[in-house]
Amino acid sequence: MGQVGQHDKQAEQREVGQEREIEMLLAALADAGRDLGPKLAHRLRETLVPLSQQVRAELLTVVDDAFEVALDVDDARRHAGHLLGDSAAVEAAKAVWPAYPAPPPIEALAAASSDVEPPWMTYVARHCELVPDDWCYLLHRLTGRPEVEADKLARQYVEAWAAAAYAEPQAHRRANAGRRAANAMLRGVTM
Incomplete structure (x- = not known):
């Protein structure tokens, strides 16, 4: 193996180790009773990747604190999401942690709340980590159905996703387990 191949292999090993570390940190939050939910967990993964090990741990401590002082899980998730995306909160975080990344552009976050987006899609996007x-797939399967039926199927989709994700013991596999189960449930519904 040449020098370039060795360098690529080392970079790949660092990346795998980094992903494993992030999953372990998120699992530690879950073990502490912090129900991040799929959306917040996804945002945390994206935010944590470019950070140093120390800054990751400090950021997750802040997220843990948000859950500690929140009135309920939804309030904690909102507050933690605010910490990840609010420009003033980000600037305050950068004062403490210079390596803290800039939040994603607003356009990337706006996909979940469009005026033309059906309400059932907003519901699913709020509860599932959609790609x-x-x-x-959801638009193909649910658009054109009566609104009541689409809403019912969206709720079943979220329930199937949550049940499968909860049953998956490995944190890094939960979203895919949820996705597979929810899509299988929809495939079983006649068009």
């Missing part, structure tokens, strides 16, 4: 293919 672009999920959006397409």
Whole structure:
């Protein structure tokens, strides 16, 4: 193996170790009773990747504190999400942690709240960690159905996702387990 190949292999090993560390940190929050939910967990993963090990731990301590003082889980998730995306909160965090990353552009976050987006899609997006293919699949399967039926199927989709994700013991596999179960449930529904 040449020098370039060795360098690529080392970079890949660092990346795998980094992902494993992030999953362990998120699992520690879950073990402490912090129900992040799929959306916040996804945002945390994206935020934590470019950070140093120390800054990751400090940020997760702040998220843990948000859950400690919140009135309920939804309030804690909102507050933690605010810490990850609010420009004033980010600037305050950067004062303490210079390596703290800038929040993603507003356009990236706006996909979940469009005026033309059906209410059932907003509901699913709020409860599930959707990727672009999920959006397409859901639109294909539920658009054109009566609104009551689409709403009912969206709720069943979220329930199937949550049940499968909860049953998956490995944190890094939960979103995919939820996605597979929810999509299988929808496939079983006749068009």
